[in-house]
Amino acid sequence: MNDRLVLHGIGVSAGTASGPVAVVTPAVGIDEFEPASVDADADGRRVRDALDQVAASLRERAGHANSETSKAVLEATAALATDRGLIKGVDKELKKGTGVTKAIHDAVEVYATKLRGLGGYMAERVTDLYDIRDRATARVRNLPEPGVPDLTEPVVLVAHDLAPAETATLDPEMVRGIVTEAGGATSHTAILAAQLGIPAAVQVKGIAEALASAENVELAIDGGVGEVIVAPTASDVAELKERSRRRAAALAGSSGEGATRDGHKVKLLANIGTADDAAKAATYDLEGSGLFRTEFLFLDRDAAPSIEEQTATYTSVLESFGTRRVVVRTLDAGADKPLSFADLGPEENPALGRRGLRLSQAREDLIDAQLIALAQASAAAPAADLWVMAPMVSTVEETTWFADKARAHGLKRVGVMVETPAAAIRAKQLLSLVDFASIGTNDLSQYTMAADRMEGELAHLLSPWQPAVLSMVRATCRGGEATGKPVGVCGEAGGDPLMALVLVGLGVTSLSMAPGKVNAVRAALRLHDLDTCRQMANYAEDAQTATDARNAVLNMADPVLRDLL
Ligand code: PEP
Ligand code: MG
Numbered sequence: 001m002n003d004r005l006v007l008h009g010i011g012v013s014a015g016t017a018s019g020p021v022a023v024v025t026p027a028v029g030i031d032e033f034e035p036a037s038v039d040a041d042a043d044g045r046r047v048r049d050a051l052d053q054v055a056a057s058l059r060e061r062a063g064h065a066n067s068e069t070s071k072a073v074l075e076a077t078a079a080l081a082t083d084r085g086l087i088k089g090v091d092k093e094l095k096k097g098t099g100v101t102k103a104i105h106d107a108v109e110v111y112a113t114k115l116r117g118l119g120g121y122m123a124e125r126v127t128d129l130y131d132i133r134d135r136a137t138a139r140v141r142n143l144p145e146p147g148v149p150d151l152t153e154p155v156v157l158v159a160h161d162l163a164p165a166e167t168a169t170l171d172p173e174m175v176r177g178i179v180t181e182a183g184g185a186t187s188h189t190a191i192l193a194a195q196l197g198i199p200a201a202v203q204v205k206g207i208a209e210a211l212a213s214a215e216n217v218e219l220a221i222d223g224g225v226g227e228v229i230v231a232p233t234a235s236d237v238a239e240l241k242e243r244s245r246r247r248a249a250a251l252a253g254s255s256g257e258g259a260t261r262d263g264h265k266v267k268l269l270a271n272i273g274t275a276d277d278a279a280k281a282a283t284y285d286l287e288g289s290g291l292f293r294t295e296f297l298f299l300d301r302d303a304a305p306s307i308e309e310q311t312a313t314y315t316s317v318l319e320s321f322g323t324r325r326v327v328v329r330t331l332d333a334g335a336d337k338p339l340s341f342a343d344l345g346p347e348e349n350p351a352l353g354r355r356g357l358r359l360s361q362a363r364e365d366l367i368d369a370q371l372i373a374l375a376q377a378s379a380a381a382p383a384a385d386l387w388v389m390a391p392m393v394s395t396v397e398e399t400t401w402f403a404d405k406a407r408a409h410g411l412k413r414v415g416v417m418v419e420t421p422a423a424a425i426r427a428k429q430l431l432s433l434v435d436f437a438s439i440g441t442n443d444l445s446q447y448t449m450a451a452d453r454m455e456g457e458l459a460h461l462l463s464p465w466q467p468a469v470l471s472m473v474r475a476t477c478r479g480g481e482a483t484g485k486p487v488g489v490c491g492e493a494g495g496d497p498l499m500a501l502v503l504v505g506l507g508v509t510s511l512s513m514a515p516g517k518v519n520a521v522r523a524a525l526r527l528h529d530l531d532t533c534r535q536m537a538n539y540a541e542d543a544q545t546a547t548d549a550r551n552a553v554l555n556m557a558d559p560v561l562r563d564l565l
Pocket of ligand 1: 291293332419439440441442443444490491492
């Protein structure tokens with residue numbers, strides 16, 4: 001008999017599920033008995049073959065991927081498997097006489113240290129790199145590649161961490177839930193799970209230990225609140241089913257324009273990264289796009305896309321949304337999203353370095369080409385409601401530089417993102433120069449709290465419930481009110497139904513989020529009037545801690561709101 005145990009992690013994909021456990025095959029590791037390498041050339045060829053096979057199998061899976069995002073993740077991992085730097089590193093280890101599997105591990109470690117040193121997006125690729133290492137090691141040992149077992153019945157999948165390459169190809173019909181012991185709330189895995197609609201919880205400490213002593217155990221998961229029950233009782237499963245039913249009931253009838261109960265309008269918009277995302281998001285009941293992350297068109301390429309290619313993509317995005325609003329963010333590269341063709345040299349602290357608009361100022365050719373393409377797209381889709389904004393703005397000079405440039409290209413609606421405390425507390429001055437602002441709460445939290453957003457261990461500091469972050473949002477909204485300009489939110493905070501109420505109470509006029517989150521946010525707004533949202537905002541901002549802020553707001557909320565979380 002297995003003991004019932006309740007564990008708590010971070011919920012990253014809402015929904016409930018239960019079922020038998022399938023554990024992801026762990027990596028085999030270094031062969032302890034392997035001989036030293038005496039023929040580095042021959043051993044190098046073996047490793048190359050293994051890496052080529054890994055790349056080929058990842059590419060094949062990319063061909064079957066069920067979304068553009070999954071495909072892109074798999075292709076990026078495949079490209080890393082045949083990276084010349086990695087292979088050279090393995091050759092170097094073999095020449096020292098290191099055995100084959102140890103050479104793979106040592107070379108990967110050297111490479112991983114380099115990536116971690118670069119920080120941000122590159123540091124995140126370390127998970128992909130370890131995935132490649134483990135697959136190649138299994139291949140040279142003639143053992144099955146680690147990963148998800150072949151599934152014959154629907155399961156709840158448990159892993160220490162799940163590589164994006166694994167998550168991308170999961171079949172939602174067979175994988176009812178995902179539980180990982182490690183992993184961050186903004187990792188590729190979490191984003192992909194949410195996109196696949198599979199309930200998921202990360203950072204569920206103790207799950208491996210709980211399963212080690214259990215046999216044929218079942219798991220139940222609530223991916224909204226991050227709760228995982230090992231060996232759930234029949235009443236646990238019934239309670240989760242009841243939660244699902246209540247959620248569906250709370251969402252029923254959520255349609256139309258975003259507004260509070262008393263009719264205060266709040267535009268509900270989609271975050272998108274590609275023309276495919278736009279086409280998909282446009283089929284949802286939402287009012288446009290509040291953030292088109294254009295850098296996805298530039299990443300993983302050797303050269304910038306041509307003006308023609310950009311024009312075609314932007315036109316397609318605008319056409320997808322018809323007359324609905326589309327807020328395009330100009331290139332936000334650097335730091336976690338480096339561009340090989342716009343490398344400004346190594347930086348000690350890339351997140352504080354020449355990223356976002358700062359990179360555009362150093363590489364004016366890139367932003368000029370982008371603005372030309374946007375103006376052409378706007379002319380090609382005359383019905384479109386195109387807004388254009390710059391990322392990582394801190395000063396009046398930067399704002400003027402961007403606004404002048406965008407307007408000189410004929411773009412009508414020009415704005416800035418508020419992602420730095422400097423922009424937040426000087427919002428009035430910045431907004432007097434442009435038409436709108438959009439708060440990037442992901443970066444605004446990182447820079448307000450001086451906590452790297454990629455660092456899973458600092459999740460408590462990065463919470464948008466931190467009163468200091470809420471004060472920054474308040475300051476921005478005051479700037480909006482003083483100048484009569486709209487202030488939106490396009491960071492992850494906008495997609496949290498409870499936080500959405502606070503943001504509206506602080507004065508935010510639009511919320512942009514993953515399209516799948518719009519229904520819950522719309523339902524939450526409909527349950528509350530503007531006055532309540534304002535009181536919630538006051539309580540949250542006055543709270544001593546992030547936890548107190550959230551609890552205070554949850555206690556003030558309509559009880560049905562709990563069903564939406
Ligand atoms: C943000 O920082 O909140 C934001 C929306 O931009 P990104 O997540 O792309 O940095
Ligand atoms: Mg940002």
